[in-house]
Amino acid sequence: MxxxxxxxxxxxxxxxxxxxxxxxxxxxxxxxxxxxxxxxxxxxxxxxxxxxxxxxxxxxxxxxxxxxxxxxxxxxxxxxxxxxxxxxxxxxxxxxxxxxxxxxxxxxxxxxxxxxxxxxxxxxxxxxxxxxxxxxxxxxxxxxxxxxxxxxxxERKPAMPLNEGIVLLPEEFKGAIEFRGVQFAYPTRQEFSVFNGLDLSIPAGSVMAIVGSSGSGKSTLVSLLLRLYDPVLGTITIDGHNIRSLNPRCLRENIGVVNQEPILFSCSIAENIAYGATKDGDLMMCDIEEAAKVANALEFIRTFPKGFQTMVGEKGVLLSGGQKQRVAIARALLKNPRILLLDEATSALDSENEYLVKEALDRLMEGRTVLIIAHRLSTIQNADAVAVLDQGKIVECGSHQQLLTNSKGLFRKLVEKQTIFQNSQKFVLNA
Ligand SMILES: Nc1ncnc2c1ncn2[C@@H]1O[C@H](COP(=O)(O)OP(=O)(O)OP(=O)(O)O)[C@@H](O)[C@H]1O
Ligand SMILES: [Mg+2]
Structure with missing residues (x-):
């Protein structure tokens, strides 16, 4: 004691x-x-x-x-x-x-x-x-x-399921997209709403171009379609199914995306392109080469001593901006998706390469639903319809020609500004 x-x-x-x-x-x-x-x-x-x-x-x-x-x-x-x-x-x-x-x-x-x-x-x-x-x-x-x-x-529960919900068979997935009354604010900045009541309908197999000033929410539209975020109000449907009810994995497997700032992984070019494949097993080198060819990347890859085995460095820093974009395009194409989202996909290319890639993309767009975002209006001329995004809404939507005839429209103003700018550039070059 x-x-x-x-x-x-x-x-x-x-x-x-x-x-x-x-x-x-x-x-x-x-x-x-x-x-x-x-x-x-x-x-x-x-x-x-x-x-x-x-x-x-x-x-x-x-x-x-x-x-x-x-x-x-x-x-x-x-x-x-x-x-x-x-x-x-x-x-x-x-x-x-x-x-x-x-x-x-x-x-x-x-x-x-x-x-x-x-x-x-x-x-x-x-x-x-x-x-x-x-x-x-x-x-x-x-x-x-x-x-x-x-x-x-x-113990954190993910706000979105990873692999639950309706799985659509490949033949059921047509790719008709519809945004209805979408309101959205990023969770980290809830007081600022990016969209307030956005309506947009993109028929299956059509090419829709989205234009709008910087910060108007074009890239956000891509994130919402990929269901990286859920809208606060309103619905986004694909083929009539609310994407909240779809299996996110199935959804993303059918969407190919080229981001505004494409990120590559620090491995070889071949592995980066192969990353787009949904099923690993039966991927052949010729598929990778084909995708690279369509993205107009084959030429520059061949000039590297190690070809497809060239390492791209962390985030792809060992490639030029345009080369990175083309590898990213090849990666998205290898997926052979029903929906293709191109967010400024050719912005880092020179006119010649942009033309070549655009031509290839035009061929590939057939039969797919494509959402194409571009600042350079020349890139979107072939789109079936153009939607103009401003103040969190679609303010104009119609064909290129229709929008040009509206003399007070935002689209026409954008086109005029670019034309004036291009003409002044030509003038400087000629001088
Ligand atoms: N992760 C985020 N968290 C909070 N706010 C964001 C986030 N990403 C973007 N924003 C804000 O949302 C708005 C829309 O951004 P978004 O990237 O969609 O614009 P954008 O139309 O793609 O512009 P740009 O043409 O410059 O690429 C901007 O005001 C931006 O500051
Ligand atoms: Mg953007």
Whole structure:
């Protein structure tokens, strides 16, 4: 009883220390993540950092973040030293008190030397075990502090299902798209609504061009169709099915997309193009070559010593902008999708290459529903219809010619501005 009297204060200490450590390890984890994120982003975009000569200031920012982590680690080390010091001292105090009390009892002949020695051994083990329990508890608390973040992530339920819902057979998937009263704001910027009551209908197998000023929401339209986000109000249907009820996987397998800023993965050109294939098994090299040929990429790939095995680097940095776009087009074409979404797909190409790719795309567009977004109005001349996006709505929709006849229309204004610009360019060239 006398010896175990030491346990309650040690246990109280361990509880307080454990709580402190739990909080501290959560904070440490957060600030370490913060520092790592910064380093990763800046190293990944080292060219931009260099171009703005920001190496030193970035280094300073990282130093500040990492020294905060160091401070926290020092705090933890001090707390740990204090706690282990205290529990170690307790163990030794137990042994000392046993010696003292046992010595007194031996003096009064209540105890033999043998009894005292064996009791000493017991007390010793109890002391070590209490110390062990203390450190176990503290490590447990540290783990809980760091782990709560992980559990938070692991237990997160995705807002959209990954692989549930109606699966349409390939022959059922025609590709008629309809936006009805769509209202949308990005979840991270809910006060700003990108669409308010957007209506647009794209018949199956037709080519719809979307034009509008920068920031009017053209790329957002692509994200909504891919169901990367759900609209706040209104519906988007494909062949009469609300895309909320469709299996997102089936939906995306039938959509080919070339993004405004195509991202390639750091592997070979062949692997990047093959990424578009929906089924891995029966993909042949000749399919990849065919897709590259249609995207007008074969020529430049052949000039590389390693051809299709050329590595493209992280995000494709080892290719030029136009080359990257053509690989991305090939990747989308290999999929042979019912719906093709081209978001500024040829914006980084020179006129000749753009013409060649456009020609190839025109051939491929047959029988597919195509949504084509382009700033250069020359790219969209062959579209069946043009929709003009402004202030979160479709303000004009019709054929190229129809829209041009509307003298007050936004489309005509856009065309006029570009024509004036092009003429002035020609004038400069001629001069
Ligand atoms: N992930 C996002 N989170 C919050 N807001 C966003 C996000 N992406 C885009 N936006 C905002 O939504 C609006 C529409 O953007 P979107 O990219 O669709 O424009 P866009 O018409 O494609 O423009 P551009 O012609 O320049 O490509 C913009 O005001 C933009 O700032
Ligand atoms: Mg865009």
């Amino acid at each position: 006398f010896v175990l009297g030491i346990v309650p204060p040690v246990a109280t200490l361990a509880v307080f220390y454990g709580r402190y450590l739990r909080k501290l390890s959560g904070v440490t984890q957060d600030s370490l993540a913060d520092a790592t994120q910064l380093a990763e982003e800046r190293i990944g975009n080292i060219r931009t950092v260099r171009a703005f000569a920001k190496e030193n200031s970035e280094l300073q920012i990282y130093m500040n973040k990492i020294s905060h982590v160091l401070q926290l680690a020092k705090k933890e080390a001090v707390a740990r030293a204090g706690f282990y010091g205290a529990t170690g001292l307790t163990g030794n105090l137990i042994v000392l008190t046993v010696l003292y009390k046992g010595g007194l009892m031996m003096g009064e002949a209540h105890m033999t030397v043998g009894e005292l020695t064996s009791f000493m051994m017991y007390a010793f083990w109890v002391g070590i075990s209490i110390g062990g329990l203390g450190s176990f508890y503290s490590v447990l608390m540290k783990g809980l502090g760091a782990g709560s973040r992980l559990w938070e992530l692991l």
